[in-house]
Amino acid sequence: MTVMKYQLVLQLPAVSLKDYDEIVELEEDIIRGLGKLGTVDGHDAGLGEMNIFILTDYPKAAFDRVKGILGKKLPTLGLKVAFRVIGADEFTVLHPADLAHFSIA
Amino acid sequence: MRARLGASTVYYLYDLGGKEVAEVSSAGLWNRGEVYAGSRHLATYSGGSAGVTYFTTADWLGTERMRTGLSGPIVESCTSLPFGDAQTCTGSEVSPMHFTGQHFDSESFLSHMDFRSLSATQGRWTSMDPARVAAANPANPQSWNLYAYVLNNPVRLIDPSGLEPQGQTGGGSGGSGPGCNDPNSLVFCFTPSTPPVPSDRYPYKGPGFGGSPQAFLFAGNNSVTSQLKAVANSVGKAWLRGMDAIGRASDWANAHLLITLPVAALAALEGNEGPIEEDAGIIEDELSVATSETTYLYQKVGAAGEHLKFGITNNPVTRYTAAELNGGRLRIIAQGARSLMLSLERNLHETLPIGPEERQMFYIQMQIEKGLQPPPY
Numbered sequence: 001m002t003v004m005k006y007q008l009v010l011q012l013p014a015v016s017l018k019d020y021d022e023i024v025e026l027e028e029d030i031i032r033g034l035g036k037l038g039t040v041d042g043h044d045a046g047l048g049e050m051n052i053f054i055l056t057d058y059p060k061a062a063f064d065r066v067k068g069i070l071g072k073k074l075p076t077l078g079l080k081v082a083f084r085v086i087g088a089d090e091f092t093v094l095h096p097a098d099l100a101h102f103s104i105a
Numbered sequence: 106m107r108a109r110l111g112a113s114t115v116y117y118l119y120d121l122g123g124k125e126v127a128e129v130s131s132a133g134l135w136n137r138g139e140v141y142a143g144s145r146h147l148a149t150y151s152g153g154s155a156g157v158t159y160f161t162t163a164d165w166l167g168t169e170r171m172r173t174g175l176s177g178p179i180v181e182s183c184t185s186l187p188f189g190d191a192q193t194c195t196g197s198e199v200s201p202m203h204f205t206g207q208h209f210d211s212e213s214f215l216s217h218m219d220f221r222s223l224s225a226t227q228g229r230w231t232s233m234d235p236a237r238v239a240a241a242n243p244a245n246p247q248s249w250n251l252y253a254y255v256l257n258n259p260v261r262l263i264d265p266s267g268l269e270p271q272g273q274t275g276g277g278s279g280g281s282g283p284g285c286n287d288p289n290s291l292v293f294c295f296t297p298s299t300p301p302v303p304s305d306r307y308p309y310k311g312p313g314f315g316g317s318p319q320a321f322l323f324a325g326n327n328s329v330t331s332q333l334k335a336v337a338n339s340v341g342k343a344w345l346r347g348m349d350a351i352g353r354a355s356d357w358a359n360a361h362l363l364i365t366l367p368v369a370a371l372a373a374l375e376g377n378e379g380p381i382e383e384d385a386g387i388i389e390d391e392l393s394v395a396t397s398e399t400t401y402l403y404q405k406v407g408a409a410g411e412h413l414k415f416g417i418t419n420n421p422v423t424r425y426t427a428a429e430l431n432g433g434r435l436r437i438i439a440q441g442a443r444s445l446m447l448s449l450e451r452n453l454h455e456t457l458p459i460g461p462e463e464r465q466m467f468y469i470q471m472q473i474e475k476g477l478q479p480p481p482y
Contacts, residue, residue: 007423017454024447042400042443044424045454046414053418089426104429105414 004038004055004086008062008094009104011080014050023050026070030054033069037062047105059083063094117208123219125208128152137200144265149200159199166263167206172199187259188228189216205263221267229254230267238401241422243434249422400443402450408432415453417446 010030012023023043030052031040038056056062063081067074082091082102091102106117114131124146128137138150140158146169151157159180162171168189172181181196189204203209204216204225215222221230233251234240242248247256255262255270262270401421405413408431418424421435439449 017451020451020454041419041424042417044405044414044416044418045450046405046412046416051416053424055420086423087426089428104425 005057006055006059006083007041007086008038008054008056008059008083009081009091009102010052010054010066011082011102011104012050012052013048013078014045015048020045020050023052027052029069030066034062034065037065044104049105051104055086056083059092060094125202139200139202146202146206149202151199161200161202163206166260168204169200169202169206172196185225188254189223189225189259190214190228192225205265207265218265218267223254223267228259235268237399238421239437239440243422243430399440400446401437402439402446403435403437404453405430405435406433415450417443417450 012019012026014020014023023045027040027043034040034054037058038054041053041055043050043052054062054066063083066081070077070079079095080093080099080102081095082093082099084091093099093102106119108115108117115136116129116131117125118127118129120126122144124139124141124144126139126141127135130136135152137152138156139146140148140150145167146161146163148161149159149172151159158175159172160175161169162173163169168185170183171179174180179196181194181199183192183194183203185192185204189209192203192209201208201211204223207223208217209215209225210217214225215231216225220235221232223229224231229250229252231252237251240248240251245256247253247258250257255264258270264270400417400419402415402417403421403424404415405425407413410433413433415438416424421437424435438453439446
């Protein structure tokens with residue numbers, strides 16, 4: 001099994017079971033479309049948010065691929081994206097560019 | 106078991122407790138016999154009509170340091186470092202039983218335990234814990250390394266089975282081990298009243314244990330199974346689903362099982378036992394084929410044991426940092442195919458009761474329709 005260096009987190013607001021279903025469907029799309037840029041390592045759901053976790057060595061390239069998968073839906077999702085070295089506390093924000101702080105509830 | 110020693114072949118014979126009791130040549134001649142007193146290696150008999158008995162003197166771990174003849178002369182003395190490395194013996198080698206009383210292969214420098222081999226030179230197992238990530242305790246970083254021998258504490262702990270360190274402090278009602286005294290984990294510890302037969306020692310998941318989809322058990326061990334069911338029934342028939350056994354017995358003299366009954370899974374069971382029983386067989390089948398791509402369904406709980414969120418991952422140990430756990434931890438609820446874990450997770454979200462997890466807004470409207478009080482409280 002390949003050990004990836006970074007954990008890329010896609011964070012979306014989720015307050016209903018409908019949100020849960022849509023985000024799981026989105027996760028499936030990413031699993032199919034990410035290719036060799038990384039591995040989708042599931043998600044968590046609760047506290048008003050859902051996070052999709054991607055293990056990758058190329059977080060920016062992986063997010064670019066995710067943006068392509070999301071297409072026109074991207075601006076409507078309220079998506080926040082950041083990455084960190086696996087095991088580290090500090091995130092580097094990728095999206096939106098003006099986001100000052102990113103954390104996982 | 107057959108082994109090649111140089112140009113010759115020998116056979117090792119084991120008793121029903123898994124202890125090596127004899128070495129026999131390829132011609133069927135008895136080369137050596139081992140004598141035990143309970144679990145303790147007592148002596149070696151060199152075999153044959155002119156055989157000689159050598160008595161063993163071991164340290165507190167059972168590592169054999171000296172062997173003496175019948176009249177008391179020292180025939181062999183050995184020194185080694187904490188992991189059994191740098192073993193040096195003087196005198197005549199009368200038995201390969203060395204580090205913690207287990208068979209030491211002087212050619213490969215491996216100590217052969219029941220389920221795994223310990224590399225003395227590397228100071229670790231040569232294979233990962235067969236329980237994989239389920240063997241890791243998020244609160245104990247030493248357990249995260251699935252190759253680590255006895256939590257890297259070899260001067261205090263031993264692991265003759267290769268499945269679980271022995272000698273820890275702590276313990277619950279009749280059992281001992283991680284989590285036994287944790288009031289938040291709902292871990293039950295107990296000791297089977299009847300030791301199972303040795304052939305049943307292999308860690309076992311799923312089928313054969315009633316309707317439980319997830320439990321490390323021991324095949325055919327009715328004594329353990331019946332006690333487990335009794336415990337589960339006493340707390341709400343939770344064994345039908347959602348039971349997560351996180352401990353394994355390694356020494357039947359001190360056998361114990363640790364069973365976690367997730368709070369949310371218990372809640373999900375209430376008034377819903379019929380469909381769960383019908384599903385149980387399917388769940389067992391899917392869980393029993395868990396592989397390295399196994400997906401874990403977990404519950405993230407806070408420091409007070411309160412529910413925070415559910416999630417699925419292939420790597421529960423690396424999912425959150427210690428700061429994000431903030432004194433809480435992950436409870437592994439189930440493991441298996443991703444599709445099954447998704448189904449279980451969705452079911453948990455559907456049935457999650459309104460409680461301290463008021464920020465968990467999934468399905469609140471349905472809860473309100475059921476007459477439950479909505480947050481805030």
